[in-house]
Amino acid sequence: MPHIPLDENLPGITGLLSYRQDTALPIRQLTQILLRGESTLTEGERELIATVTSQGNQCRFCTAAHTAVADVLLGERETAEMVKNNPEHAPVSAKMKQLLEIARRTQADARTVSLELVEKARAAGATDLEIHDTVLIAALFCLYNKYVDGLATVTPTDPAFYDRLANILKTSGYMPSPNRYASLNETK
Template sequence: MPYIPLDENLPGITGLLNYRQDTALPIRQLTQILLRGESTLTEGERELIATVVSNGNDCQFCTNAHTAAANVLLGETETAEKVKNDPDNAPVSEKMKYLLEIARQTQVSGKNVTSALVDKARNAGVTDLEIHDTVLIAALFSLYNRYVDGLASVTPTDPAFYDRLAGILKSSGYLPSPNRYAALNPEV
């Protein structure tokens, strides 16, 4: 049960963003830039970063939501599961493995991102902008994970909910729009 009154039809971060729309807008705008804006990383790769950070923070809502989004964007389900559970054998590039490790280390503490790790990433072809954006995505999703869990937001258990949410994120991104979450309710 959430610690504050939230729209029961908007679980997870959706209800929290709806609760305080003035703070939600800049959060949504930053997320849109990082996960859907121009980048040398695909949208699916950026969703993988959100997935591994949320998984590392044990935030079930965000892990499920961004795993589903990564799956939809990548067109398969193996990669997201492997980056969460068996990253060394995940079907991603060496460059992406370093970015995911930077994300994991950021999730634990920004101080865990070492110059040695950054140098290894650069040697694998990672750019400064990709390092920057990975650290920022990891920090942002650590904030989201704490926001969702810190207010005890509702976490659906039905995988179909996350599939519907992933479809919204793929087609509409992260910016607000009228009736944005109408598709989350299966009775609509």
């Protein structure tokens, strides 16, 4: 049960963004820039960064949501699971493996993102902007994970909920729109 009154039809961060719309707008804008804006990283790769960060923070809502979004964007369900559970054997590039390690280190203790780790990412082909954005996405998702869990938001257990949310985020991105989440609680 959430610690504050939230719309029960808007689980996880969706309810929090609805609760405080003045703070939601800059949160949404930054998320849109980082996860859907111009980048040499694909949208799927950026969602993988959000996924591993959320997994490291044990945020069930964000892990499930961003795993589902990564799955939709990548067109399959194996990569996100492997990135979370067996990253060395995940079917991602050497560059992405290094960036995901930077994301994990940022999540666990950002002071462990060493020059050596950054140089490994560069050697694997990562640009300084990709390294920057990886750290910023991981830091941002640490905030989201703590926001969601700190206020004990509702976390659905039905995978179909996350599939519906993933399709909304794939199609509409992270900016607000009227009736944005109307289809979230539909039963199929």
